[in-house]
Amino acid sequence: MNRRANQMLTCREMVELVTDYLEGRLDDSGRERFEAHVAECAACTLYIEQMRMTIAALGHIPPETISPEAERELLDAFRDWRPTR
Amino acid sequence: MREQEAARGEAQEPGPAPDPDAALLERLRRGDEAAFRTLLDEYGPFLMRLVMMHVPSRSIAEEVVGDTWLAVLNGLDRFEGRSSLRTWIASIALNKARTRGTREGRILPFALLRRRYEEGGGPAVDPDRFQGRRGERPGWWASPPAAWEEPERQLEAAETRDAMLRAIRDLPPRQREVITMRDLLGWDAAEVCNALDLTETNQRVLLHRARSKVRSALEEHLEPKDEEASR
Numbered sequence: 288m289n290r291r292a293n294q295m296l297t298c299r300e301m302v303e304l305v306t307d308y309l310e311g312r313l314d315d316s317g318r319e320r321f322e323a324h325v326a327e328c329a330a331c332t333l334y335i336e337q338m339r340m341t342i343a344a345l346g347h348i349p350p351e352t353i354s355p356e357a358e359r360e361l362l363d364a365f366r367d368w369r370p371t372r
Numbered sequence: 373m374r375e376q377e378a379a380r381g382e383a384q385e386p387g388p389a390p391d392p393d394a395a396l397l398e399r400l401r402r403g404d405e406a407a408f409r410t411l412l413d414e415y416g417p418f419l420m421r422l423v424m425m426h427v428p429s430r431s432i433a434e435e436v437v438g439d440t441w442l443a444v445l446n447g448l449d450r451f452e453g454r455s456s457l458r459t460w461i462a463s464i465a466l467n468k469a470r471t472r473g474t475r476e477g478r479i480l481p482f483a484l485l486r487r488r489y490e491e492g493g494g495p496a497v498d499p500d501r502f503q504g505r506r507g508e509r510p511g512w513w514a515s516p517p518a519a520w521e522e523p524e525r526q527l528e529a530a531e532t533r534d535a536m537l538r539a540i541r542d543l544p545p546r547q548r549e550v551i552t553m554r555d556l557l558g559w560d561a562a563e564v565c566n567a568l569d570l571t572e573t574n575q576r577v578l579l580h581r582a583r584s585k586v587r588s589a590l591e592e593h594l595e596p597k598d599e600e601a602s603r
Contacts, residue, residue: 297511299502303495306580310561330516337517341587344527345536345555350417351424357434358412361441365408368445 296324301331305338393457401448412441415458418557419465425541425552426469436472440465459567466549466567473545496584520594532593539589543582550575551582 296304301324307313308321325332353361399407419440424433443464451460501515526532540548540556549568553559559567565575 297502297509298513298516299495299497299499299511302497302584303580305496306576306583310576310579312576328512330513333519334517337520337587337590338583340520340523340527341536341583341590342555344532344590345551345586346558347528348533348536348556351420351433353412353416353420353434353437357438358416361412361438362405362408364438364442365403365405365445368403368442 295327296320298324298328298331298334301325301328302334305335308335309338309342393453397448397451397453397457415461418458419461421556422462422465422549422552423469425548426466426473426545428473432472433469436468437465439468443468455566456563459563462553462567470545494581496580497588517591518595520590521596523594526594527590532590535589535593536586539586540582543585546570547578547582547585550578551586554579555583 301321304313304317304321308318313321325335396407396410400411416437419437420433423436423440424430427433427436440461444461447464451457455463501513503510503512503514507514520526540551543551546568550564550570553564553567554561561572561575564570565572568575570578
């Protein structure tokens with residue numbers, strides 16, 4: 288790679304930096320270069336937006352629950368466990 | 373649901389909160405059933421989610437979660453509080469789920485091949501979607517992402533959620549664990565590193581791979597169907 292350090296990042300590099308960026312792990316110069324690319328590239332802006340939407344959507348998936356029967360069994364197990372103490 | 377939100381909020385704070393754990397532990401060790409119910413309510417849903425990502429069915433997941441709770445009870449006296457209670461319980465569950473998942477043969481040969489590739493790295497996006505060296509702008513998009521149709525509505529749809537969960541289950545195990553804890557359960561990076569014994573960097577690499585794959589699965593699911601024409 289004969290690319291100068293301050294040359295514009297490519298989209299291919301951008302997609303590998305998204306998580307570092309979102310997690311606040313890019314240093315100042317890295318963040319500036321990242322944002323400079325975003326300012327110029329609608330496709331990467333959309334890509335990053337889709338990553339954010341993905342993360343948000345994952346956070347909205349409702350939790351799993353155990354069945355009432357399984358919970359009853361666990362409470363029985365707890366009562367069995369207690370007297371031995 | 374409300375409790376999960378509260379747990380998420382808590383996870384944003386740096387480090388585990390020792391005090392509520394200590395009080396709960398004290399009551400559990402005395403055999404206080406209400407304390408055990410609290411524990412089941414608070415940690416039951418996340419344990420089921422974590423375990424279901426590793427085993428093929430809900431009934432097996434319930435067995436594994438049951439075994440986990442028994443191990444938690446039997447280990448209570450030895451728990452020293454060096455990690456949070458939640459982290460400790462998660463580690464027990466993961467060990468059991470990994471063992472059981474392997475025994476149930478959930479990992480298919482194809483997944484195994486892919487895992488070898490992905491666990492070591494691999495690109496976030498198919499390299500063919502970028503311009504080659506002879507392109508007008510090498511390394512820039514050749515097939516850029518298309519806007520998703522009605523993302524607000526679609527992303528909340530049961531069908532889309534199933535697609536996301538399927539995509540996570542197809543990930544190599546460590547990626548699957550990291551994204552489950554970070555994005556489904558809302559844990560912070562430090563707690564995930566602690567529970568999975570990962571460095572911060574390693575955790576982030578695994579999270580990146582995992583999120584990129586889920587986005588890509590969503591893309592297949594949500595992109596306007598007339599793909600050839602839009603690219």
